[in-house]
Amino acid sequence: MSESTATPRTVLLRGGEVHSPADPFATAMVVERGQVAWVGSEGAADAFADGVDDVVDLDGALVTPAFTDAHVHTTSTGLALTGLDLSAAPSLAAALAALRDFAAARPADRVLLGHGWDAARWPEGRPPTRAELDEAAGRRPLYLSRIDVHSAVVTTALLDLVPGVTDLAGYADGPLTRDAHHAVRTAAYGAVTPAQRTEAQRAALRHAASLGIGSVHECGGPDISSEDDFTGLLRLAAEEPDLPRVVGYWAERDVDKARALGAVGAAGDLFVDGALGSHTACLHEPYADADHAGTAYLDAAAVAEHVAACTEAGLQAGFHAIGDAAVTAVVDGVRAAAEKVGPARVRAARHRVEHAEMLTPETVAGFAEFGLTASVQPAFDALWGGEDGMYARRLGAERARTLNPFAALLRAGVPLALGSDAPVTPLDPWGTVRAAAFHRTPGHRVSVRAAFTAHTRGGWRATGRDDAGVLVPGAPADYAVWRTDRLVVQAPDDRVARWSTDPRSGTPGLPDLTPGNALPVCLRTVVGGRTVFVRPQE
Structure with a gap:
């Protein structure tokens, strides 16, 4: 029954x-x-x-x-599930072939939407040109986001729908970034009908439920989705009882707007910088494969102003910060806010930082000092880490080895909440726990038990609930x-995955997630x- x-x-x-x-x-x-x-x-x-x-x-x-995925873009995830997903495309040629088939199968779509290309993994080593996209899409409007969703390639027909886009920061003949990317993304997603949007949201949430996910944290915002998208998702989850819970974060420096939209925080993807794959994460030193250090969208003063305003209003603040310079700006800004409104009030507000990939001992200490939750995505390391991965190409092997230091965060007492950033990486909770426990850099590994707690109870704690998960x-x-299969026990400080099946441990067992075992x-x-x-x- x-x-x-x-x-x-x-x-x-x-x-x-x-x-x-x-x-x-x-x-x-x-x-x-x-x-x-x-x-x-x-x-x-x-x-x-x-x-x-x-x-x-x-x-x-x-x-x-049930798992909580602490960072999701629900509509985009649903569109990737029901639309063109190039995350598994093995080459540029294969991606273009998939695009041709998709365009032929969707003749009624006003704008073709796709996601997930990653030229760093293709033998051609480059993204598609606009001419190649125009041909493959049949001269129709097309928006095709890179896997990190911080840049996109588009067709000429989509550019024609965005007057003045060629004058915006980030416009290029190749992938668009910054303001140009935000403008074409807004135009592309503006063509999605309310019915399509609801279908995509429902598909994403049902898929999450099929994976044992009971709650998702929706990270919306004006540069990511729309107010209608955000409020429609919250309404859908509230009205349909056969869907997971949705906790909404709205990434805008407007506390009243966030509250009016039903968000629990003016937080989530409030961009301090971009992403490593798109060369827009903000670094202290230049990229190894580019002659610049990325892009800063907010400085410490702006962070301080926002944290203070949210603390006074009783809302969570939060920021997207990936590069070491961006994370430093967040910590410096939080420290300045604490000097204004008091450190105890800042800690009590449980502000959060999304991604937080490039940390230093000083910024780890800052997270601990001010009670910042690190909302992190272990699948990033599984996908891009290692000596030959994208991180190493962007930063050099030495800097790449410092990324995603989950063990150091836990040792310092920093609260962790695990997520996927879907559709950047798939909804996959046990795979996420495995990625944290078997980090490509052994010194950053945490126990399966610690990772599991961060992906269940940690997500609830990140919203201020200590009685759940x-x-x-x-x-x-x-x-x-x-x-x-069999349940095993792993000590919380065991970084080399030594397992025990001794029932006398008095510790609840978890599945054996050793790579190669079925999830x-x-x-x-x-x-x-x-x-x-x-x-x-x-």
């Missing part, structure tokens, strides 16, 4: 493994009125059997808290059921006691 999607029911789950700090040996759980009511042993579960609406036989499955009595009944398969996802996904029987 299964829980109702309409009204939370009293449910007993039994016969499995329940990941709960309340009882590391739990095999059963009771959910009542949308909350966890009890966790315990199979024998004790008999006392509840007659007083519940449903009994779920877990058949040995694992129950964990864990299966204990009184917590929201947001959980997922998994088919997985767990989600069988069911429940949010607030309502089932939002059930895998069809195979």
Whole structure:
């Protein structure tokens, strides 16, 4: 039997493994009125059997808290799922062929939308030219974002829809960046109808639910989506009970606007800089493969003003900062705000920094001092790290090895919240945990348990909730059921992935995520006691 999607029911789950700090040996759980009511042993579960609406036989499955993806662009993710996704294209030629097929299959689209190209991974070593795109798209408007979404290639027909774009900063014959990119992106997404947008949002959220994700943090903003997109997504998630939760962040330096739109913070992708792949992350020293140090969109003074305003208004502030100079500007700005409104108030507000890839010991200490949450994406390292990866090409191997220092952040006491930045990298929570635990730079690795906590409880804490993301009595009944292989225990400070199956450890086990092992398969996802996904029987 299964829980109702309409009204939370009293449910007993039994016969499995329940990941709960309340009882590391739990095999059963009771959910009542949308909350966890009890966790315990199979024998004790008999006392509840007659007083519940449903009994779920877990058949040995694992129950964990549902994941929270702390950085998502929902509409773009849905459009990538339902549209042209070039993230797996092995070459420029293959990407152009996929574009031709896509254009032929979508004759009614006013603007063709695609995402995910990465010339750094193609044997041709270059993005498509505008002439190549014009031909492949049949002379139609086309917006094709790079995998990091900080630059895009477009057709001549799309440029014709944006008067004055050639005079904007970032305009080039090749990929567009900065103001030019924002202008063409606005025009492209403005052509998406409300029905298409809702379809894409629903597709993204249902896909998230199928992966055991119970909550997503939507990072919207005027340079990313639109106010209608943002409010429409929040309304969709509130009105349809079979979808994950959505927590909204609006990236604009307007506290009143963020509150009016329903955002919990004037935060998210409020850009201090750009991205490494597009050479727009702001660095202290120039790129290894370019003669400049990137782009700064906000300085420390602007950061300080925004943090102070948000703190006074009782909202979270937050920034997108990737390069070391950008992260330094954030820490310096937060410090200046703390001098104005008081460090205790700044810490209590739980401001956050998205990505935070290039950190120094000084900025790590600054995060810890002011209670900044690091909203990070371990899949970035899996995709771009390593001695021969994009990071090394952009920065040189020595600087590249310093990126994404998750272990140093945890040692300093910095709160971590894990996410995907979908569609930049796919929604993939167990893959994200694996990427953090098996970082390409061994010194930056964290335990599977620490990564899992950062991807469940950490996402809730990043929004100011300390009572969720864990299966204990009184917590929201947001959980997922998994088919997985053996469970193992890894010590929180174990950086070389030594595993134990000793039940005497008293620590709840987690799946063995050693590379090469299959990742767990989600069988069911429940949010607030309502089932939002059930895998069809195979």
